Amino acid sequence: MASNLHLSIVLYNIPLLMVLTFLGLTLVAGLYCTQKATTFREYAVGNKRFHTTTLVVTVLATVFEGGLLMREAPNVYAIGLRYILYLFAKVIHVWIISLLGLRMGPFMEHFSAAETIGSVYGKYPRAITAVLGICFSIGVVAIQINVMSWAMGMCIDSIDPRILTMLATLILIAYAVLGGVRAITITDVLQFATFMIITALLIKFLFIKTSKSFLEVLLLIEKQEKLQLSSLFQVEGKLFKLVKVYVFAAFFLAPTIIQRVYMAASPIQAYKVFLRVTLFTAIISGCVALIGLLVFVGDPTLLKTAVWPYILVDMPPVYKGYIIISLLGLTMSTADSSLHTAAIMVSNDIVESIRGVQVGSCIDQIRLAKCTTLVTGLLAMIVTIYYPNLSNLTEFVVKYAIGFFTITVAPPFILAIFGFRGSTRTALIGMAIGTLVCLIWNKWGTLTTEIDSGIIAIAANGLAMMAAHYLLPQPIGKGWIGKDSQEKRIRQLIRAFKAYKKSIDLE
Template structure:
């Protein structure tokens, strides 16, 4: 009887340990800043792990495996654009020295473009964060339902959600960071076991697996560059869409760093490790395809878990729980900061409010947003439909509206509120036009061109309309020049070591 209860027992032990770790390491924050971004003395390795744990969620694992099986090499190329996005972040954070004292991407935008831009950024970030949490809860339910049949999976899902809400609400960023390490370690240990099991299930050698994939049309490089078709253009669009996105929860990790240099190191190392993680995840989809090429997308994971020993199933659930909880708690925390800090200050115009009230509001927001995400999951239980809404609607609007003004601000542009709002409006109008006229002909969604239109509109507005004297491009300060000199010296030193 114990053998058949193994997955449930493993999940309960994991959840209890997660709650214990989260509550044990929690400190009673005396300031909202400590609750939001910590003491800025975290080790670089700790920040790297929390960036990776936030970036890779359980929903991404399940979607990636299914899409690699269904779409082949096209989706593999697309998902390897994610490390490129982290590398782009590393370049941006080098220029963020003037904003390192901020708590969120919305505050940075507000400091440059005014409170209305800050309010818009906060609202979009909150909507995106709640949607991501809802996706992770949905993945929890699906994983538990596939592996545990003794009780209603919704019971364990609610328990897991309440646990992550509890430690995120009580301990703030410290509890989230430490539990991210625990959850990410669980994921990295178990994923190789899953790869091994799926490989054994193919009943083929490594060379036979490679030969099988070479014979499949969807895994041949020649199919990516058939210019008489729409596929190359779609490939470029999808890759850029993944690379050109600043996740507000991931960017917030830059504000936790001691300075731009540490933030740069964090994102550079995260870039390298993300390549390995994506390779492991993609290999699961490849092996599942070799095992059964004719599977429809909805049956890929049931196929992987079929005939799997109970302990292995428990490990799979733990891996998915680790990924989902580490992504969900970070997004809950981001939403709490946006509400208690950015929304409040944007609406009321308060620069300083009593810490006790701000902390209470942040904790209450964590609870409310977590419960709201659970409700959304109940009413939208289809993971594909929910993911499509979050990552094609909310995320696209976030890209169009937020990324251009933020990138310009980081590189030294100081525009007025009117400049930012006009750029956002032009970006949205461009997106709606492209969606109506181009999507039907070349299959491209909308995002990259509207982002460019937003940035160009901001530049045109700044130079064509009267502006305050303090607006425009600012030169690099001494600190930024010093940072670039240190980076060049470090690269030169590293190159000399490699030559030796």
């Protein structure tokens, strides 16, 4: 009797023990890979000495945030094909970044998107970009902390989930502060590998739970109306909303993802990294969609809010521990990348924009970056206190932090990548017009049309910059520049590689 009681207690606490073990391994891996940075370049981008595979994994770990499984699987279950196609908009986003990476030769020595903006448009646009990027990062970290709390509260009853959430947050802050980008990259590899293995196990568990053969699952999915292509055209506006998602994905820029481009040794490596990430993004999006579809096959009568309770109801404690670890891996990998990006923007962009000079020695710059990482993490924890509800927090962050960064920074950044060299006044006019249009459209435009304010604001920003450039007097040397010699060589190499590959295929 006593042995059975002891066994039940151990089984009950298995998820907790697995979470503590995973957090311990993450901390050990992060601290083990820590080496004292002697230059800010080493702290920020690891001297650009990362293997392509390592960069692919760390980009994937940054792209796929912690709310992926929590949010997307129930939406696939409830909405069907339309939401599956929404998931694959991320593929377009990453592919666009790969094309931009090819043209970033003149900016590859930079550390952040703000520095690139500053090199073209001056210190004021650089400061604005940095401030918005920091707000973006704090919002993203706050969402990840909230996801951690939700995930652990969902599967662990033996301890207050807020305690584990605080512990996980402090651990990721610790290795992000001490190790810089190298520790973050290595822990990203560990965390993302864990997520992929556990996602495969979850798919296997849900397939067995359906009690159906593979053929039966396919036939049942094929018969569902909301999973057929015709469902996109049955309700007015569905197809238009899908197009809006893909258009916004094409222009969406996250400072954390752009910062990963600067970690590459060359535009060619950046292109190869994001091209491979595009493929894996499609595979992972398909896995997430499959989880929602398997739940639907198992029980097509559930409410969206009952999807995760259905998944967990008969799940062994070990599997529950696996799911928490999987979600923790995604949340921590996204959060540490955002903390690092915010630290770079403060120590490398904000101070230089305000003072017009370097912070001082590289040691002072590194210390400022470490302090920023700590403060940013604590600020994100405070935000979660004011917005404890995940959906409310996500809506706030997407609308204000992520939305305003994209509509303000994306047009001047993309124009700079394609060879436009505008003045400070030109960039500020575009940023101001884009922000103003967004505010006005949110208040009145949505009453008469379903067009998203973000798309309109991005277009207004770019058009205002072009109008300001051509209608107002400009300093000498401003305007469009041709392709530099490095970009020409890169394109020649790509064409030669494609021709060589084609000749092999023909043989």
